[in-house]
Amino acid sequence: MRKGKPVILVRNLDFYYGASRALSGIQLDIKKHLVTALIGPSGCGKSTFLRCLNRMNDTIANTRVEGSILLDGEDIYAPEYDLADLRRRVGMVFQKPNPFPKSVFDNVAFGPRMLGIASGKTELEEMVFSSLEQVGLWQELHEHLKEDALNLSLGQQQQLCLARVLAVRPEIILMDEPASALDPIATAHLEQLIFKLKEAYTIVIVTHNMQQAARVSDFTGFFWMGELVEYNPTNQLFTRPAKELTETYITGRMG
Protein backbone atom coordinates (compact mmCIF):
# COMPACT_ATOMS: atom_id res chain seq x y z
CA MET A 1 0.00 0.00 0.00
CA ARG A 2 2.82 2.41 -0.74
CA LYS A 3 1.65 5.98 -1.21
CA GLY A 4 2.60 7.46 -4.55
CA LYS A 5 3.18 4.10 -6.24
CA PRO A 6 1.41 3.96 -9.62
CA VAL A 7 -1.79 1.95 -9.32
CA ILE A 8 -3.33 2.68 -12.71
CA LEU A 9 -1.16 2.88 -15.81
CA VAL A 10 -2.77 4.43 -18.86
CA ARG A 11 -0.93 3.69 -22.07
CA ASN A 12 -1.62 5.17 -25.53
CA LEU A 13 -5.30 5.46 -24.85
CA ASP A 14 -7.54 6.52 -27.73
CA PHE A 15 -11.29 6.76 -27.39
CA TYR A 16 -13.85 7.08 -30.15
CA TYR A 17 -17.51 8.08 -30.18
CA GLY A 18 -18.40 6.51 -33.54
CA ALA A 19 -15.88 7.91 -36.00
CA SER A 20 -14.93 10.91 -33.93
CA ARG A 21 -11.90 10.62 -31.72
CA ALA A 22 -12.51 12.06 -28.24
CA LEU A 23 -9.18 11.07 -26.68
CA SER A 24 -5.86 10.50 -28.31
CA GLY A 25 -2.63 9.07 -27.06
CA ILE A 26 -3.34 9.52 -23.34
CA GLN A 27 -0.47 8.36 -21.22
CA LEU A 28 -0.37 8.76 -17.45
CA ASP A 29 0.11 7.02 -14.11
CA ILE A 30 -2.43 7.43 -11.34
CA LYS A 31 -0.66 7.21 -8.01
CA LYS A 32 -1.83 5.38 -4.96
CA HIS A 33 -3.35 7.29 -2.05
CA LEU A 34 -2.96 10.59 -3.80
CA VAL A 35 -5.55 12.84 -5.38
CA THR A 36 -5.31 13.37 -9.12
CA ALA A 37 -7.31 16.25 -10.57
CA LEU A 38 -8.28 16.49 -14.23
CA ILE A 39 -8.96 19.95 -15.58
CA GLY A 40 -9.70 21.46 -18.97
CA PRO A 41 -12.46 23.26 -20.87
CA SER A 42 -15.81 21.60 -21.65
CA GLY A 43 -15.48 18.92 -24.29
CA CYS A 44 -11.74 18.46 -23.72
CA GLY A 45 -12.21 14.78 -22.88
CA LYS A 46 -11.57 14.82 -19.15
CA SER A 47 -14.91 13.23 -18.19
CA THR A 48 -14.67 10.74 -21.05
CA PHE A 49 -11.24 9.82 -19.73
CA LEU A 50 -12.54 9.45 -16.18
CA ARG A 51 -15.28 7.12 -17.38
CA CYS A 52 -12.70 5.01 -19.20
CA LEU A 53 -11.12 4.21 -15.84
CA ASN A 54 -14.05 2.04 -14.73
CA ARG A 55 -15.42 1.33 -18.20
CA MET A 56 -18.54 3.42 -17.69
CA ASN A 57 -18.28 4.33 -21.36
CA ASP A 58 -19.09 0.72 -22.24
CA THR A 59 -22.75 1.61 -21.69
CA ILE A 60 -22.65 4.11 -24.57
CA ALA A 61 -23.35 2.54 -27.94
CA ASN A 62 -20.88 2.78 -30.78
CA THR A 63 -17.83 3.68 -28.70
CA ARG A 64 -14.40 2.18 -29.04
CA VAL A 65 -11.22 2.10 -26.96
CA GLU A 66 -7.67 1.60 -28.15
CA GLY A 67 -4.57 1.31 -26.02
CA SER A 68 -4.63 -0.01 -22.50
CA ILE A 69 -5.46 0.79 -18.91
CA LEU A 70 -3.67 -1.39 -16.40
CA LEU A 71 -5.06 -1.68 -12.88
CA ASP A 72 -2.50 -3.41 -10.68
CA GLY A 73 -0.88 -4.69 -13.84
CA GLU A 74 -4.03 -6.14 -15.45
CA ASP A 75 -5.63 -4.63 -18.53
CA ILE A 76 -9.17 -3.68 -17.56
CA TYR A 77 -10.19 -3.79 -21.22
CA ALA A 78 -9.08 -7.41 -21.63
CA PRO A 79 -12.11 -9.52 -22.67
CA GLU A 80 -11.85 -11.82 -19.65
CA TYR A 81 -11.68 -8.95 -17.15
CA ASP A 82 -14.38 -9.13 -14.46
CA LEU A 83 -16.45 -5.99 -15.02
CA ALA A 84 -18.46 -6.26 -11.78
CA ASP A 85 -15.25 -6.54 -9.82
CA LEU A 86 -13.81 -3.54 -11.66
CA ARG A 87 -16.82 -1.37 -10.80
CA ARG A 88 -16.51 -2.42 -7.16
CA ARG A 89 -12.81 -1.63 -6.99
CA VAL A 90 -13.21 1.61 -8.91
CA GLY A 91 -16.23 3.49 -7.55
CA MET A 92 -17.74 6.66 -8.91
CA VAL A 93 -19.47 9.78 -7.63
CA PHE A 94 -21.31 11.99 -10.09
CA GLN A 95 -21.97 15.66 -10.65
CA LYS A 96 -25.50 15.60 -9.26
CA PRO A 97 -26.12 13.56 -6.14
CA ASN A 98 -28.11 10.52 -7.24
CA PRO A 99 -29.35 8.68 -4.14
CA PHE A 100 -31.82 5.86 -4.73
CA PRO A 101 -35.40 6.60 -3.68
CA LYS A 102 -34.85 4.49 -0.60
CA SER A 103 -33.95 5.04 3.01
CA VAL A 104 -30.52 6.32 4.09
CA PHE A 105 -29.66 2.84 5.36
CA ASP A 106 -30.79 1.05 2.22
CA ASN A 107 -28.80 3.40 0.02
CA VAL A 108 -25.56 2.55 1.79
CA ALA A 109 -26.47 -1.13 2.18
CA PHE A 110 -27.37 -1.44 -1.50
CA GLY A 111 -23.89 -2.37 -2.80
CA PRO A 112 -22.95 -4.85 -0.07
CA ARG A 113 -26.36 -6.54 -0.44
CA MET A 114 -26.15 -6.77 -4.19
CA LEU A 115 -22.60 -8.08 -4.15
CA GLY A 116 -23.33 -10.31 -1.18
CA ILE A 117 -20.25 -9.10 0.67
CA ALA A 118 -21.87 -8.81 4.10
CA SER A 119 -22.11 -12.11 5.96
CA GLY A 120 -25.07 -11.12 8.10
CA LYS A 121 -27.18 -8.33 9.52
CA THR A 122 -24.56 -7.24 12.04
CA GLU A 123 -21.83 -7.02 9.44
CA LEU A 124 -24.11 -5.08 7.12
CA GLU A 125 -24.93 -2.63 9.91
CA GLU A 126 -21.25 -2.33 10.64
CA MET A 127 -20.58 -1.51 6.97
CA VAL A 128 -23.31 1.13 6.91
CA PHE A 129 -21.99 2.64 10.13
CA SER A 130 -18.38 2.74 8.97
CA SER A 131 -19.28 4.21 5.55
CA LEU A 132 -21.46 6.94 7.04
CA GLU A 133 -18.81 7.60 9.67
CA GLN A 134 -16.07 8.01 7.04
CA VAL A 135 -18.07 10.61 5.14
CA GLY A 136 -18.98 12.42 8.35
CA LEU A 137 -22.72 11.68 8.20
CA TRP A 138 -23.08 9.24 11.10
CA GLN A 139 -23.32 11.90 13.77
CA GLU A 140 -26.08 13.75 11.90
CA LEU A 141 -28.01 10.80 10.55
CA HIS A 142 -27.72 7.83 12.90
CA GLU A 143 -31.21 8.55 14.24
CA HIS A 144 -32.62 9.04 10.74
CA LEU A 145 -31.42 5.91 8.99
CA LYS A 146 -34.96 4.96 7.96
CA GLU A 147 -35.73 8.31 6.43
CA ASP A 148 -35.98 8.81 2.70
CA ALA A 149 -32.59 9.81 1.33
CA LEU A 150 -34.24 12.32 -0.99
CA ASN A 151 -35.16 14.42 2.04
CA LEU A 152 -31.51 15.17 2.77
CA SER A 153 -29.85 18.42 1.73
CA LEU A 154 -27.90 18.32 -1.53
CA GLY A 155 -24.60 18.32 0.34
CA GLN A 156 -25.73 15.42 2.52
CA GLN A 157 -27.01 13.56 -0.55
CA GLN A 158 -23.57 13.86 -2.15
CA GLN A 159 -21.93 12.60 1.06
CA LEU A 160 -24.41 9.74 1.09
CA CYS A 161 -23.51 8.80 -2.48
CA LEU A 162 -19.89 8.76 -1.42
CA ALA A 163 -20.81 6.54 1.54
CA ARG A 164 -22.61 4.22 -0.88
CA VAL A 165 -19.40 3.91 -2.89
CA LEU A 166 -17.28 3.32 0.22
CA ALA A 167 -19.61 0.57 1.43
CA VAL A 168 -18.34 -1.83 -1.24
CA ARG A 169 -14.75 -1.18 -0.14
CA PRO A 170 -13.31 0.26 -3.33
CA GLU A 171 -9.65 1.09 -3.87
CA ILE A 172 -10.14 3.96 -6.24
CA ILE A 173 -12.83 6.63 -6.23
CA LEU A 174 -13.65 8.59 -9.39
CA MET A 175 -15.43 11.91 -8.90
CA ASP A 176 -17.00 13.74 -11.81
CA GLU A 177 -17.57 17.37 -10.79
CA PRO A 178 -18.71 16.25 -7.35
CA ALA A 179 -19.10 19.76 -5.94
CA SER A 180 -20.67 21.57 -8.87
CA ALA A 181 -24.19 21.32 -7.41
CA LEU A 182 -23.08 22.18 -3.87
CA ASP A 183 -22.94 25.50 -2.01
CA PRO A 184 -19.57 26.78 -0.69
CA ILE A 185 -20.02 25.23 2.75
CA ALA A 186 -20.94 21.80 1.42
CA THR A 187 -18.08 22.17 -1.08
CA ALA A 188 -15.56 22.94 1.67
CA HIS A 189 -16.89 19.96 3.57
CA LEU A 190 -16.46 17.67 0.57
CA GLU A 191 -12.93 18.95 0.00
CA GLN A 192 -12.05 18.19 3.62
CA LEU A 193 -13.48 14.75 3.10
CA ILE A 194 -11.35 14.18 0.00
CA PHE A 195 -8.27 15.12 2.00
CA LYS A 196 -9.22 12.64 4.72
CA LEU A 197 -10.19 9.84 2.33
CA LYS A 198 -6.92 9.80 0.44
CA GLU A 199 -5.39 8.14 3.49
CA ALA A 200 -7.27 5.01 2.49
CA TYR A 201 -8.26 5.51 -1.15
CA THR A 202 -6.86 6.73 -4.43
CA ILE A 203 -8.96 9.56 -5.80
CA VAL A 204 -9.37 10.93 -9.32
CA ILE A 205 -11.48 14.06 -9.60
CA VAL A 206 -12.72 15.96 -12.64
CA THR A 207 -13.48 19.57 -11.90
CA HIS A 208 -14.24 22.80 -13.74
CA ASN A 209 -13.18 24.70 -10.67
CA MET A 210 -9.47 25.27 -11.05
CA GLN A 211 -9.01 26.54 -7.52
CA GLN A 212 -10.64 23.37 -6.29
CA ALA A 213 -8.20 21.27 -8.29
CA ALA A 214 -5.36 23.33 -6.85
CA ARG A 215 -6.67 22.95 -3.30
CA VAL A 216 -7.43 19.24 -3.18
CA SER A 217 -5.05 17.47 -5.52
CA ASP A 218 -1.48 16.23 -5.49
CA PHE A 219 -1.24 15.78 -9.26
CA THR A 220 -3.08 17.66 -11.98
CA GLY A 221 -3.65 16.72 -15.59
CA PHE A 222 -4.68 19.38 -18.09
CA PHE A 223 -6.72 18.10 -21.03
CA TRP A 224 -7.29 20.01 -24.21
CA MET A 225 -9.02 18.82 -27.36
CA GLY A 226 -8.77 15.19 -26.38
CA GLU A 227 -5.13 15.31 -25.45
CA LEU A 228 -3.34 15.35 -22.14
CA VAL A 229 -1.30 18.52 -22.51
CA GLU A 230 0.42 18.40 -19.15
CA TYR A 231 0.48 16.13 -16.14
CA ASN A 232 2.54 17.34 -13.21
CA PRO A 233 2.55 17.79 -9.44
CA THR A 234 -0.22 20.28 -8.66
CA ASN A 235 2.07 22.82 -7.00
CA GLN A 236 4.26 22.86 -10.05
CA LEU A 237 1.45 23.02 -12.60
CA PHE A 238 -0.13 26.01 -10.88
CA THR A 239 3.08 27.97 -10.23
CA ARG A 240 5.27 27.14 -13.21
CA PRO A 241 3.44 25.08 -15.79
CA ALA A 242 5.67 23.33 -18.31
CA LYS A 243 3.45 24.13 -21.28
CA GLU A 244 2.33 27.51 -22.52
CA LEU A 245 -1.12 26.12 -23.29
CA THR A 246 -1.53 25.16 -19.63
CA GLU A 247 -0.52 28.65 -18.56
CA THR A 248 -3.01 30.21 -20.98
CA TYR A 249 -5.79 28.05 -19.58
CA ILE A 250 -5.09 28.33 -15.87
CA THR A 251 -4.59 32.08 -16.00
CA GLY A 252 -7.99 32.40 -17.69
CA ARG A 253 -6.70 33.76 -20.99
CA MET A 254 -8.07 31.07 -23.25
CA GLY A 255 -10.58 32.72 -25.60
Next chain:
Amino acid sequence: MLQFHQTAFDREFDKILTDVQTMAQQVEQAIERSMEALYDNNTDLAHKIIAEDAKVNKLRYDVESECLALIATQQPTAGDLRAVIAAMHIVVELERIGDHVKGIAKTVIMMEEEPLLKTFKKIRKMGGLSHEMLRDVIDAFVERDAEKARTIAMRDPEMDDLYHVVFEKLVKVMAHKPELVTRATYLMWCSHNLERIADRVTNIAERVIFMATGTFGDLDNALA
Protein backbone atom coordinates in the same frame (compact mmCIF):
# COMPACT_ATOMS: atom_id res chain seq x y z
CA MET B 1 -7.70 28.72 -33.44
CA LEU B 2 -6.68 29.52 -29.90
CA GLN B 3 -7.66 33.02 -28.82
CA PHE B 4 -6.22 35.05 -25.98
CA HIS B 5 -8.04 37.68 -24.05
CA GLN B 6 -7.35 40.26 -21.40
CA THR B 7 -8.46 39.31 -17.93
CA ALA B 8 -9.47 41.29 -14.86
CA PHE B 9 -6.06 40.34 -13.55
CA ASP B 10 -4.35 42.10 -16.46
CA ARG B 11 -6.31 45.29 -15.84
CA GLU B 12 -5.52 45.32 -12.12
CA PHE B 13 -1.91 44.37 -12.60
CA ASP B 14 -1.40 47.22 -15.06
CA LYS B 15 -2.18 49.60 -12.21
CA ILE B 16 0.40 47.89 -10.03
CA LEU B 17 3.00 48.15 -12.80
CA THR B 18 2.33 51.87 -13.10
CA ASP B 19 2.73 52.34 -9.34
CA VAL B 20 5.99 50.38 -9.28
CA GLN B 21 7.27 52.52 -12.15
CA THR B 22 6.27 55.72 -10.36
CA MET B 23 8.00 54.55 -7.22
CA ALA B 24 11.15 53.63 -9.14
CA GLN B 25 11.20 57.01 -10.87
CA GLN B 26 11.03 58.76 -7.52
CA VAL B 27 13.91 56.67 -6.21
CA GLU B 28 15.95 57.29 -9.39
CA GLN B 29 15.40 61.00 -9.03
CA ALA B 30 16.45 60.83 -5.38
CA ILE B 31 19.73 59.10 -6.37
CA GLU B 32 20.45 61.84 -8.87
CA ARG B 33 19.64 64.60 -6.40
CA SER B 34 21.73 62.98 -3.68
CA MET B 35 24.76 63.20 -5.98
CA GLU B 36 23.94 66.82 -6.65
CA ALA B 37 23.66 67.54 -2.93
CA LEU B 38 26.93 65.72 -2.29
CA TYR B 39 28.96 67.50 -4.94
CA ASP B 40 27.50 70.96 -4.30
CA ASN B 41 27.46 70.59 -0.52
CA ASN B 42 23.78 71.47 -0.77
CA THR B 43 22.23 70.67 2.62
CA ASP B 44 18.84 72.17 1.70
CA LEU B 45 18.53 69.65 -1.08
CA ALA B 46 19.66 66.92 1.31
CA HIS B 47 16.87 67.85 3.73
CA LYS B 48 14.39 67.75 0.86
CA ILE B 49 15.53 64.26 -0.18
CA ILE B 50 15.00 63.01 3.37
CA ALA B 51 11.52 64.53 3.56
CA GLU B 52 10.47 63.06 0.21
CA ASP B 53 11.46 59.54 1.14
CA ALA B 54 8.15 59.30 3.00
CA LYS B 55 6.36 59.34 -0.38
CA VAL B 56 8.37 56.33 -1.50
CA ASN B 57 7.53 54.48 1.70
CA LYS B 58 3.84 55.19 1.21
CA LEU B 59 3.91 53.88 -2.35
CA ARG B 60 5.43 50.66 -1.10
CA TYR B 61 2.46 50.04 1.18
CA ASP B 62 0.03 51.07 -1.56
CA VAL B 63 1.48 48.48 -3.93
CA GLU B 64 1.50 45.81 -1.21
CA SER B 65 -2.20 46.41 -0.52
CA GLU B 66 -3.00 46.29 -4.22
CA CYS B 67 -1.13 42.99 -4.55
CA LEU B 68 -2.98 41.48 -1.59
CA ALA B 69 -6.33 42.55 -3.04
CA LEU B 70 -5.36 41.07 -6.38
CA ILE B 71 -4.43 37.72 -4.85
CA ALA B 72 -7.62 37.63 -2.78
CA THR B 73 -9.96 38.56 -5.61
CA GLN B 74 -8.38 37.10 -8.74
CA GLN B 75 -6.53 34.03 -7.40
CA PRO B 76 -3.69 34.36 -9.91
CA THR B 77 -1.69 31.29 -10.90
CA ALA B 78 1.52 30.51 -12.80
CA GLY B 79 3.20 33.54 -14.41
CA ASP B 80 0.51 35.87 -13.06
CA LEU B 81 1.12 34.73 -9.51
CA ARG B 82 4.88 35.04 -9.93
CA ALA B 83 4.42 38.58 -11.26
CA VAL B 84 2.42 39.67 -8.20
CA ILE B 85 4.96 38.14 -5.85
CA ALA B 86 7.76 39.82 -7.81
CA ALA B 87 6.02 43.19 -7.50
CA MET B 88 5.76 42.74 -3.73
CA HIS B 89 9.47 41.96 -3.45
CA ILE B 90 10.50 44.72 -5.79
CA VAL B 91 8.73 47.47 -3.86
CA VAL B 92 10.49 46.34 -0.68
CA GLU B 93 13.85 46.60 -2.47
CA LEU B 94 12.90 50.02 -3.85
CA GLU B 95 12.00 51.21 -0.39
CA ARG B 96 15.38 50.06 0.91
CA ILE B 97 17.14 51.77 -1.99
CA GLY B 98 15.29 54.91 -0.91
CA ASP B 99 16.74 54.40 2.58
CA HIS B 100 20.27 54.14 1.17
CA VAL B 101 19.73 57.42 -0.67
CA LYS B 102 18.44 58.95 2.54
CA GLY B 103 21.67 57.74 4.18
CA ILE B 104 23.68 59.66 1.61
CA ALA B 105 21.58 62.80 2.22
CA LYS B 106 22.18 62.48 5.97
CA THR B 107 25.95 62.31 5.52
CA VAL B 108 25.79 65.40 3.30
CA ILE B 109 24.19 67.23 6.23
CA MET B 110 26.72 65.87 8.71
CA MET B 111 29.67 66.82 6.50
CA GLU B 112 28.70 70.48 6.48
CA GLU B 113 30.95 71.29 9.46
CA GLU B 114 33.94 69.32 8.20
CA PRO B 115 36.96 70.77 6.33
CA LEU B 116 36.55 70.39 2.60
CA LEU B 117 37.90 67.40 0.69
CA LYS B 118 37.34 67.33 -3.02
CA THR B 119 34.81 64.58 -3.65
CA PHE B 120 36.09 61.88 -5.99
CA LYS B 121 34.61 61.70 -9.48
CA LYS B 122 34.28 57.96 -9.05
CA ILE B 123 31.54 58.39 -6.44
CA ARG B 124 29.47 60.32 -8.95
CA LYS B 125 30.17 57.54 -11.43
CA MET B 126 28.82 55.05 -8.89
CA GLY B 127 25.72 57.21 -8.53
CA GLY B 128 25.23 57.29 -12.29
CA LEU B 129 25.73 53.54 -12.59
CA SER B 130 23.28 52.67 -9.81
CA HIS B 131 20.75 55.03 -11.36
CA GLU B 132 21.11 53.40 -14.77
CA MET B 133 20.95 49.87 -13.38
CA LEU B 134 17.79 50.70 -11.48
CA ARG B 135 16.10 52.24 -14.50
CA ASP B 136 16.98 49.25 -16.67
CA VAL B 137 15.91 46.62 -14.15
CA ILE B 138 12.49 48.23 -13.80
CA ASP B 139 12.19 48.18 -17.61
CA ALA B 140 13.10 44.49 -17.53
CA PHE B 141 10.37 43.93 -14.92
CA VAL B 142 7.72 45.72 -16.98
CA GLU B 143 8.79 43.85 -20.12
CA ARG B 144 9.15 40.53 -18.21
CA ASP B 145 12.56 40.21 -19.83
CA ALA B 146 14.81 37.71 -18.04
CA GLU B 147 17.71 38.21 -20.45
CA LYS B 148 17.76 41.93 -19.83
CA ALA B 149 17.67 41.35 -16.08
CA ARG B 150 20.67 39.05 -16.35
CA THR B 151 22.63 41.67 -18.29
CA ILE B 152 21.93 44.26 -15.62
CA ALA B 153 23.10 42.00 -12.84
CA MET B 154 26.33 41.51 -14.76
CA ARG B 155 27.12 45.19 -14.18
CA ASP B 156 27.30 44.72 -10.42
CA PRO B 157 31.03 43.81 -10.48
CA GLU B 158 31.63 47.14 -12.25
CA MET B 159 30.12 48.80 -9.21
CA ASP B 160 32.20 46.72 -6.82
CA ASP B 161 35.38 47.74 -8.65
CA LEU B 162 34.49 51.42 -8.38
CA TYR B 163 33.76 50.97 -4.71
CA HIS B 164 37.16 49.39 -4.07
CA VAL B 165 38.99 52.17 -5.89
CA VAL B 166 37.15 54.82 -3.86
CA PHE B 167 37.74 52.90 -0.66
CA GLU B 168 41.51 52.62 -1.21
CA LYS B 169 41.78 56.29 -2.09
CA LEU B 170 39.91 57.32 1.03
CA VAL B 171 42.12 55.14 3.21
CA LYS B 172 45.15 56.89 1.76
CA VAL B 173 43.64 60.30 2.52
CA MET B 174 43.00 59.23 6.10
CA ALA B 175 46.57 58.02 6.50
CA HIS B 176 48.10 61.27 5.35
CA LYS B 177 45.68 63.97 6.46
CA PRO B 178 44.25 63.32 9.93
CA GLU B 179 42.10 66.48 9.77
CA LEU B 180 40.17 64.90 6.88
CA VAL B 181 39.44 61.55 8.55
CA THR B 182 35.84 62.41 9.49
CA ARG B 183 34.87 63.69 6.05
CA ALA B 184 36.62 60.76 4.39
CA THR B 185 34.64 58.39 6.60
CA TYR B 186 31.41 60.08 5.56
CA LEU B 187 32.39 59.71 1.92
CA MET B 188 33.05 56.06 2.57
CA TRP B 189 29.50 55.75 3.86
CA CYS B 190 28.20 57.41 0.74
CA SER B 191 30.03 55.04 -1.55
CA HIS B 192 28.98 52.11 0.59
CA ASN B 193 25.33 53.15 0.22
CA LEU B 194 25.75 53.33 -3.56
CA GLU B 195 27.36 49.92 -3.65
CA ARG B 196 24.43 48.53 -1.63
CA ILE B 197 21.96 50.05 -4.11
CA ALA B 198 23.53 48.00 -6.89
CA ASP B 199 23.20 44.87 -4.74
CA ARG B 200 19.50 45.59 -4.31
CA VAL B 201 19.14 46.13 -8.05
CA THR B 202 20.69 42.67 -8.45
CA ASN B 203 18.04 41.29 -6.06
CA ILE B 204 15.36 42.88 -8.24
CA ALA B 205 16.97 41.32 -11.32
CA GLU B 206 16.72 37.90 -9.63
CA ARG B 207 13.02 38.52 -9.01
CA VAL B 208 12.47 39.47 -12.66
CA ILE B 209 14.17 36.26 -13.78
CA PHE B 210 12.01 34.23 -11.41
CA MET B 211 8.89 35.97 -12.64
CA ALA B 212 9.76 35.35 -16.28
CA THR B 213 11.11 31.81 -16.04
CA GLY B 214 9.82 30.27 -12.80
CA THR B 215 13.32 29.39 -11.66
CA PHE B 216 15.18 30.87 -8.74
CA GLY B 217 18.77 31.85 -9.31
CA ASP B 218 21.28 33.52 -7.06
CA LEU B 219 22.95 35.97 -9.42
CA ASP B 220 25.64 36.88 -6.88
CA ASN B 221 26.85 33.30 -6.85
CA ALA B 222 26.36 32.81 -10.56
CA LEU B 223 28.72 35.71 -11.21
CA ALA B 224 31.24 34.86 -8.53
